Amino acid sequence: MPERIRHAPLGNKKVKQPNAEVHIITDQCKGCGFCIKFCPKKVLEESQEINARGVHPPKILDESKCIICSFCTAVCPDFAIFVVEKPCKEERHIKHD
Amino acid sequence: MVQEVSHPFSSYLRSAMIPHIWCSGCGNGIVLNCFIHALEELQRDLDKLVVVSGIGCIGRTAGYANADSFHTTHGRAIAFATGVKLANPELEVVVISGDGDLFAIGGNHFIHAARRNIGVKVICANNFNYGMTGGQQGPTTPLEASTTTTPYGNIEHPFNLVHLAAAAGATYVARWTTLHVRRLTQSIKRMLQKEGFCFVEVISPCPEIFGRRNKMRTGLEMMEWFRRASSVENFSDPSKAEITSKRILVGEFVNVEKVSYERLLHEKIGQINEKKIVW
Numbered sequence: 041m042p043e044r045i046r047h048a049p050l051g052n053k054k055v056k057q058p059n060a061e062v063h064i065i066t067d068q069c070k071g072c073g074f075c076i077k078f079c080p081k082k083v084l085e086e087s088q089e090i091n092a093r094g095v096h097p098p099k100i101l102d103e104s105k106c107i108i109c110s111f112c113t114a115v116c117p118d119f120a121i122f123v124v125e126k127p128c129k130e131e132r133h134i135k136h137d
Numbered sequence: 138m139v140q141e142v143s144h145p146f147s148s149y150l151r152s153a154m155i156p157h158i159w160c161s162g163c164g165n166g167i168v169l170n171c172f173i174h175a176l177e178e179l180q181r182d183l184d185k186l187v188v189v190s191g192i193g194c195i196g197r198t199a200g201y202a203n204a205d206s207f208h209t210t211h212g213r214a215i216a217f218a219t220g221v222k223l224a225n226p227e228l229e230v231v232v233i234s235g236d237g238d239l240f241a242i243g244g245n246h247f248i249h250a251a252r253r254n255i256g257v258k259v260i261c262a263n264n265f266n267y268g269m270t271g272g273q274q275g276p277t278t279p280l281e282a283s284t285t286t287t288p289y290g291n292i293e294h295p296f297n298l299v300h301l302a303a304a305a306g307a308t309y310v311a312r313w314t315t316l317h318v319r320r321l322t323q324s325i326k327r328m329l330q331k332e333g334f335c336f337v338e339v340i341s342p343c344p345e346i347f348g349r350r351n352k353m354r355t356g357l358e359m360m361e362w363f364r365r366a367s368s369v370e371n372f373s374d375p376s377k378a379e380i381t382s383k384r385i386l387v388g389e390f391v392n393v394e395k396v397s398y399e400r401l402l403h404e405k406i407g408q409i410n411e412k413k414i415v416w
């Protein structure tokens with residue numbers, strides 16, 4: 041589970057923006073489409089590429105939309121996709137109400 | 138996008154055995170994934186973990202998990218696991234097997250392990266049929282479902298596994314589908330922290346064999362069914378949790394404490410050795 045979710049940011053003066061890196065092990069994918077369908081932010085789509093297993097693996101549509109919920113990682117039956125949180129370049133000041 | 142060859146769970150898998158043989162959209166990989174996730178979150182020592190499976194598609198799990206694992210004969214996973222647990226109660230013994238393996242040929246082992254409260258943890262991937270042998274009807278096949286041995290629709294009433302487990306005495310009982318990855322992982326974590334006999338049922342898609350005969354040709358269609366039909370209700374009455382095409386009740390059903398068989402056994406052995414018991 042990413043740090044960002046483990047520690048609630050409320051009360052913090054500075055909050056790190058999620059900065060995702062989505063990794064796809066293309067040749068391990070069997071093309072079930074679970075990661076594409078169940079990603080809450082529609083980060084992924086089916087690619088045109090045909091992989092070693094003869095299916096279309098996912099490709100990334102927009103990595104910046106990823107909220108690092110890791111649902112794709114958990115729902116992939118083939119251990120072919122995972123997401124890591126990249127270190128942030130800078131922390132951003134936010135206002136709390 | 139970055140191409141990467143090493144998945145964070147790769148050390149929990151036997152690299153020589155991966156990729157696994159399961160079909161595209163099969164839920165077995167999700168069961169394994171969530172199991173590994175639970176182990177990782179609990180930081181479990183793989184040297185103290187024993188994974189036991191019977192025969193069937195899901196039975197291959199024993200070969201994929203990078204723990205001490207045993208792929209036993211059909212229906213005997215719990216019997217085998219009982220022996221391991223009694224010989225060395227320090228070991229975490231987890232049985233991961235199928236609906237056919239655990240509840241048809243292995244049904245007696247299941248109820249008596251639950252009754253005796255042997256501290257093995259059982260995860261059943263329930264795909265409603267015998268996937269490996271071509272999709273025969275089994276003890277969890279829903280009424281009216283089509284299988285290779287019920288081509289006109291199943292007329293046998295299925296087991297409601299969570300009710301069966303609760304009635305037989307399991308100290309932890311939960312049911313999730315492969316769509317409920319978070320809660321499934323949470324339940325596996327919970328059961329791994331308990332002493333007695335625990336049971337987690339995972340409703341799992343077998344699109345290639347069961348789904349295709351029941352108007353769900355892909356894993357996605359089966360997962361859509363789970364999404365449509367499932368509702369979460371914790372600690373509801375397991376006797377009312379029968380699965381139908383319209384309704385799959387998921388949640389935790391039982392979570393109680395009860396002293397385990399192996400603890401009583403080793404206490405008894407200690408008392409006999411210290412001659413506190415004479416006859």
Ligand SMILES: Cc1ncc(C[n+]2csc(CCOP(=O)(O)OP(=O)(O)O)c2C)c(N)n1
Nearest residue numbers: 192193194195211235236237238267268269
């Ligand atoms: C003693 C014995 N009887 C029958 C079989 C044939 N057989 C192999 S797997 C299986 C059923 C598996 O069903 P399940 O446990 O639901 O696993 P799935 O393949 O669906 O994951 C059967 C009957 C066997 N291997 N050994």
Ligand code: SF4
Nearest residue numbers: 079106107109110112
């Ligand atoms: S981590 Fe969540 S938001 Fe990001 S790609 Fe995966 S499923 Fe989508």
Ligand code: SF4
Nearest residue numbers: 069070072073075116
């Ligand atoms: S969930 Fe895994 S196997 Fe399925 S399409 Fe996505 S990466 Fe491929």
Ligand code: SF4
Nearest residue numbers: 159160163194268343
């Ligand atoms: S036959 Fe069914 S249970 Fe077996 S690997 Fe294929 S989809 Fe999975």
Ligand SMILES: [Mg+2]
Nearest residue numbers: 235236264266
């Ligand atoms: Mg089965």
